[in-house]
Amino acid sequence: MKPIQVGLLGLGTVGTGVVRIIEGHQEDLMSQVGSPIQVRKVLVKDMRKQRHLNIQPELMTEDASEVVFDPEIDVVVEVMGGIEPTKQLILDALEQGKHVVTANKDLMALHGPEILEKARANNCDVFYEASVAGGIPIIRTLMEGFSSDRIKKIMGIVNGTTNYILTKMSQEGAAYQDVLKEAQALGYAESDPTSDVEGLDAARKMAILATLGFHATVGLEDVVVKGISSISKEDIGYAKRLGYEMKLLGIAERQDDQISVVVQPTMVKTSHPLASVNGVFNAVYVYGEAVGETMFYGPGAGEMPTATSVVADLVAVVKNLRIGVNGKQGHHAYRTKKLKTDDQIHYKNFILLDVHDRAGVLARITQVFAEFGVSLESVVQQPNPNNPDAEIIIITHEASQASMRKVLDHFVSLDVIKEIKSAYRVEG
Numbered sequence: 001m002k003p004i005q006v007g008l009l010g011l012g013t014v015g016t017g018v019v020r021i022i023e024g025h026q027e028d029l030m031s032q033v034g035s036p037i038q039v040r041k042v043l044v045k046d047m048r049k050q051r052h053l054n055i056q057p058e059l060m061t062e063d064a065s066e067v068v069f070d071p072e073i074d075v076v077v078e079v080m081g082g083i084e085p086t087k088q089l090i091l092d093a094l095e096q097g098k099h100v101v102t103a104n105k106d107l108m109a110l111h112g113p114e115i116l117e118k119a120r121a122n123n124c125d126v127f128y129e130a131s132v133a134g135g136i137p138i139i140r141t142l143m144e145g146f147s148s149d150r151i152k153k154i155m156g157i158v159n160g161t162t163n164y165i166l167t168k169m170s171q172e173g174a175a176y177q178d179v180l181k182e183a184q185a186l187g188y189a190e191s192d193p194t195s196d197v198e199g200l201d202a203a204r205k206m207a208i209l210a211t212l213g214f215h216a217t218v219g220l221e222d223v224v225v226k227g228i229s230s231i232s233k234e235d236i237g238y239a240k241r242l243g244y245e246m247k248l249l250g251i252a253e254r255q256d257d258q259i260s261v262v263v264q265p266t267m268v269k270t271s272h273p274l275a276s277v278n279g280v281f282n283a284v285y286v287y288g289e290a291v292g293e294t295m296f297y298g299p300g301a302g303e304m305p306t307a308t309s310v311v312a313d314l315v316a317v318v319k320n321l322r323i324g325v326n327g328k329q330g331h332h333a334y335r336t337k338k339l340k341t342d343d344q345i346h347y348k349n350f351i352l353l354d355v356h357d358r359a360g361v362l363a364r365i366t367q368v369f370a371e372f373g374v375s376l377e378s379v380v381q382q383p384n385p386n387n388p389d390a391e392i393i394i395i396t397h398e399a400s401q402a403s404m405r406k407v408l409d410h411f412v413s414l415d416v417i418k419e420i421k422s423a424y425r426v427e428g
């Protein structure tokens, strides 16, 4: 059978893994799809750059048109990242009737609907398994494995870089900046690592997962985002002492036809399976009305895990080619999106207050919670040898986001409170 010709856009961390898997697993791949898979052309930015694998120099190009307009190329694998010129290259490839596999969550979260529409119009596949949770087959799981269920909640640790940083801070007391540098050296971080640490990368992934899970187009603008850069060692220490782990959690919830999607540092009870997801590992917890609780775990970034998902998508394209069903996936986002308002979003909260140590303080504080209808699970006042004042740690029962905001706003002007030191969502 005629070899399948692949054009690669990018030969960085993921692209290198893709070439290694195509070459190293060729026999198995061929047995599954019925023909050899060959890399025909590879786009890079700088051909003089030293590469970590042996690749014939004549396969490399700095001219994207040699990939997207080559009539011999059947599938374009996009692992270069970014929005432009990447988006235009993908649209051009689809226009040429080429199928596309991409690892690009930035692009799929922002322009997924346009790209998928173009693919349908040209009877082409666009697969993007590697874009969320690197090596975990979560996109295929939501699209196919849970097609019969109605998903109510998706909670994910979907950014390897931040999970790596938080784990090292929690387990080794490591300094934030040092661990970030390590994550960059290991190829986990994005070219602009602020998108990892400020939660944007996770937000893009949650937009993709929520779109697939709830069948409504969730855009990046619908995700409320907070990153990890303001988490202190002290916060992590408090979390541990109270029986929680600090995680950057993406949480997408649906109640009837209303949804909410957030990414924020969250204190996760140590008994919850997400609390023990450490290092660069990712996990996605999915709760379905019929199936109940499920969780998917694996490496969320890195050369070979991410390339595994990319090449699996490539195999899916070729299998579709064999049976002539490319571009026939149908619409996944068939529902109208309705977002919850702040008073419809409920969760437990952790609050750490620095207060004046005098009579009546606790009563004043609990009065504010009562005023806004927030019920408390526990209130602990503890001396701090480094602090002449007192620290009060509060865990609330589930309360609406709107009420909690009012409580915190009120605290700012309450004379007995010196500082709201931290406030986090609590799960589990």
Ligand SMILES: NC(=O)C1=CN([C@@H]2O[C@H](COP(=O)(O)OP(=O)(O)OC[C@H]3O[C@@H](n4cnc5c(N)ncnc54)[C@H](OP(=O)(O)O)[C@@H]3O)[C@@H](O)[C@H]2O)C=CC1
Binding pocket: 009, 010, 011, 012, 013, 014, 015, 043, 044, 045, 046, 047, 049, 078, 079, 080, 081, 082, 085, 103, 104, 105, 106, 130, 131, 134, 187, 188, 189, 190, 191, 300, 301, 302, 303, 306
């Ligand atoms: N790294 C990871 O663990 C994961 C990454 N992803 C996604 O995969 C994609 C690739 O990531 P990664 O491999 O880490 O990125 P790298 O930065 O390591 O590699 C990017 C590659 O694309 C090439 N490239 C970038 N821009 C251009 C351009 N304008 N023209 C030509 N070539 C270009 C670069 O060329 P040159 O080598 O010459 O500089 C390089 O080979 C991104 O979308 C990322 O978000 C998804 C999951 C995990």
Ligand SMILES: N[C@@H](CC=O)C(=O)O
Binding pocket: 131, 133, 134, 158, 159, 160, 161, 162, 188, 189, 190, 196, 201, 300, 301, 302
């Ligand atoms: N920078 C990302 C890479 C994978 O998507 C991460 O750290 O998870």
Ligand code: NA
Binding pocket: 129, 130, 131, 132, 133, 134, 135, 136, 137, 138, 139, 309
């Ligand atoms: Na995946």
